[in-house]
Amino acid sequence: MSHHVPTDRPLVVIANRLPVSQTDDGWQAAAGGLVTALRPVIEATGGAWIGWDDDAEAVPRRVEGLACDLHAVPLSRAQVRGYYHGFANRTIWPLFHDLVVQPVIDRSWWRAYAEVNNRFAEVIADVVRAMDTPPLLWVQDYHLMLLPEMLRRRLPDSPLGFFLHIPFPPPELVARLPWRNQLLEGLLAADAVGFHTRLYRDNFVRSVQQLYGGVASLGDTLALPDGRHVRTVANPISIDVEEFSELARDDETEEELAELREQFEGRRVFLGVDRLDYTKGIRHRLQSIQLLLERNPRLRREFAFIQIAVPSRDDVKEYRELRTEVETEVGRINGRFTEPGHDVPVHYLYRGVSRAKLAAYYRLADVMCVTPLKDGMNLVAKEFVTCQAAGDGDGALLLSEFAGALLEFGDDAIRCNPFDVEGMSYLMEAALDLDPADRRARLRRLAESVRSADVYTWVDSQLGEIERSSRRP
Ligand code: ADQ
Numbered sequence: 001m002s003h004h005v006p007t008d009r010p011l012v013v014i015a016n017r018l019p020v021s022q023t024d025d026g027w028q029a030a031a032g033g034l035v036t037a038l039r040p041v042i043e044a045t046g047g048a049w050i051g052w053d054d055d056a057e058a059v060p061r062r063v064e065g066l067a068c069d070l071h072a073v074p075l076s077r078a079q080v081r082g083y084y085h086g087f088a089n090r091t092i093w094p095l096f097h098d099l100v101v102q103p104v105i106d107r108s109w110w111r112a113y114a115e116v117n118n119r120f121a122e123v124i125a126d127v128v129r130a131m132d133t134p135p136l137l138w139v140q141d142y143h144l145m146l147l148p149e150m151l152r153r154r155l156p157d158s159p160l161g162f163f164l165h166i167p168f169p170p171p172e173l174v175a176r177l178p179w180r181n182q183l184l185e186g187l188l189a190a191d192a193v194g195f196h197t198r199l200y201r202d203n204f205v206r207s208v209q210q211l212y213g214g215v216a217s218l219g220d221t222l223a224l225p226d227g228r229h230v231r232t233v234a235n236p237i238s239i240d241v242e243e244f245s246e247l248a249r250d251d252e253t254e255e256e257l258a259e260l261r262e263q264f265e266g267r268r269v270f271l272g273v274d275r276l277d278y279t280k281g282i283r284h285r286l287q288s289i290q291l292l293l294e295r296n297p298r299l300r301r302e303f304a305f306i307q308i309a310v311p312s313r314d315d316v317k318e319y320r321e322l323r324t325e326v327e328t329e330v331g332r333i334n335g336r337f338t339e340p341g342h343d344v345p346v347h348y349l350y351r352g353v354s355r356a357k358l359a360a361y362y363r364l365a366d367v368m369c370v371t372p373l374k375d376g377m378n379l380v381a382k383e384f385v386t387c388q389a390a391g392d393g394d395g396a397l398l399l400s401e402f403a404g405a406l407l408e409f410g411d412d413a414i415r416c417n418p419f420d421v422e423g424m425s426y427l428m429e430a431a432l433d434l435d436p437a438d439r440r441a442r443l444r445r446l447a448e449s450v451r452s453a454d455v456y457t458w459v460d461s462q463l464g465e466i467e468r469s470s471r472r473p
Contacts, residue, residue: 097374192233269303280371286330
C-alpha cells in the first residue's frame with residue numbers, strides 16, 4: 001500500500017538501536033512497529049537510520065528489506081554500561097514510570113549518558129554534512145534527550161523533532177533528578193516534541209514552566225523567554241492495522257490457532273503478553289488470578305491463564321529479581337490449584353514467540369489482561385483488538401487506567417486499577433460474565449478506534465508538526 005509522504009526532505013531517524021539484527025543468514029531488517037511505520041517515508045525520501053549496535057563495526061550500510069542507509073554509532077562497553085544499563089534503564093526508566101521502583105542516581109552514569117549523546121551528535125553531523133539537502137532529523141526516546149540541543153548547534157538548517165515513547169512524569173518527580181535542567185533544555189532545542197498523551201505533554205510543559213519563569217503556553221506552542229517557539233504535541237503511537245489484520249487470518253496463524261484451541265478446549269483463556277518488566281504489573285496480575293481461583297473452585301478446571309513474558313534487560317538487577325518473583329508466584333498458584341489429572345491453571349512462557357504464534361494467542365484469548373502499573377502507550381492492547389476483530393472474535397480487554405492506551409479506548413475496555421489486586425480479581429470475574437453480544441460490540445468499537453488512528457497517522461502528524469514548526473521564525 002502506498003502512503004502519503006509528509007515531507008519532501010530526506011528523513012534521518014535517530015534511535016538507541018538500529019532496526020537490524022544479525023541472524024544465521026546474515027543481517028536482516030528487524031520487525032517492529034517503528035520500522036514498519038517509517039519504512040515507506042524513509043525509503044521514499046532516501047533517508048538514513050542512525051543508532052547503536054553491539055557489533056557496530058560489522059553493520060552493513062544496507063540490509064535486504066530496508067532501503068535506507070544504516071550508520072552505527074560505535075560505543076565502548078563502559079559507555080554502554082553507564083549510558084544504557086545505568087542511566088537510561090535504572091535512572092530514567094523507573095523515574096519516568098512514577099517510581100514503580102526507586103531510581104538510582106549515579107554521577108558516572110550521567111557522564112556516560114552525556115558522552116554518548118555527544119558521540120551520537122558527532123556521527124549524525126558527519127552523515128548529514130555528506131547529504132545534498134538538509135534532512136529532517138527525528139530523534140526517538142529517553143536514551144537521547146540531550147541530543148536535540150547538541151544537534152541544533154551543529155546542524156541549524158535541519159528541521160528537528162523528538163518523540164518520547166515513555167510517560168513524562170509530573171514536575172515533582174522530574175525535580176528529583178540532579179540533571180533535570182540539562183534534560184529539559186536538551187529537549188527544548190527541538191522544533192517539535194511529541195508525547196503519547198495530553199497528560200505527559202502537560203507534565204512536560206509544567207516542568208518547563210518551573211525551570212524558566214515567563215514561559216507562555218499558546219495552544220500547543222511554548223514561547224520561551226529567549227523568543228524561541230517549541231511545539232509540544234500529544235500524538236498516540238499505534239500499529240499497522242492492515243498488517244496485523246492480515247497476519248491474524250494468515251494460514252500459519254490459523255494452524256497455530258487450531259493447535260491452541262485443541263490444547264485449551266473447554267477452558268476460558270486469559271492472556272498476558274509483556275516484556276518481563278516491573279512496569280507491566282505482572283505480579284499484581286498473578287495475585288488477582290490467585291484470588292480469582294481461590295473464590296471460584298469451579299474455575300480451577302475450566303480456566304487457563306497464559307503469560308508470555310519476553311526476556312528483557314536481564315543484565316539489570318531489578319529485572320532478575322522480578323523474574324524470580326514472577327516465577328515463584330506462578331509456582332505457588334500452580335502448586336495450590338492444579339487438580340490431579342488436570343492441566344495447570346497458569347501457563348508461563350519466558351520467551352519471545354513468532355508473529356504468527358503471537359497473533360494466534362491474541363485470537364485464542366477470551367480476556368486479554370493489559371494491566372501495567374504505568375505504560376507510555378501499550379501496543380499489545382491495540383494488537384489484541386485488531387487481531388480479534390480480524391478473526392471475528394469477541395474477546396474482552398481488561399485495561400489498566402495507567403496505560404496511555406486507555407485514553408483512546410474509553411469505556412469499551414474494562415478499566416482496572418492494577419494496584420487494587422482484589423478489585424482487579426472481581427473485574428476478571430465480570431469479564432467472564434459479560435454478555436457475548438455486549439463483548440462483541442465492545443470489541444468492534446475498540447478495533448474501530450485503533451483503525452481510525454493507525455501508525456501511519458502517527459508518523460504523518462509527527463513529521464508534519466516538525467516540518468511546520470521549523471518554518472516559523
Ligand atoms: P514496550 O514497553 O516494549 O514499548 P509495548 O508498546 O507493549 O511495550 O510493545 C511491545 C511490543 O513487543 C509489541 O509490539 C509486541 O507485539 C511485541 N511483543 C511482546 N511480546 C512478544 C513476544 N512474546 N514475542 C514477540 N513479540 C512480542 C515502549 C513503551 C510503550 C509504547 C511503546 C511504543 O513502554 O508504552 O507503547 O514503546 O511507543
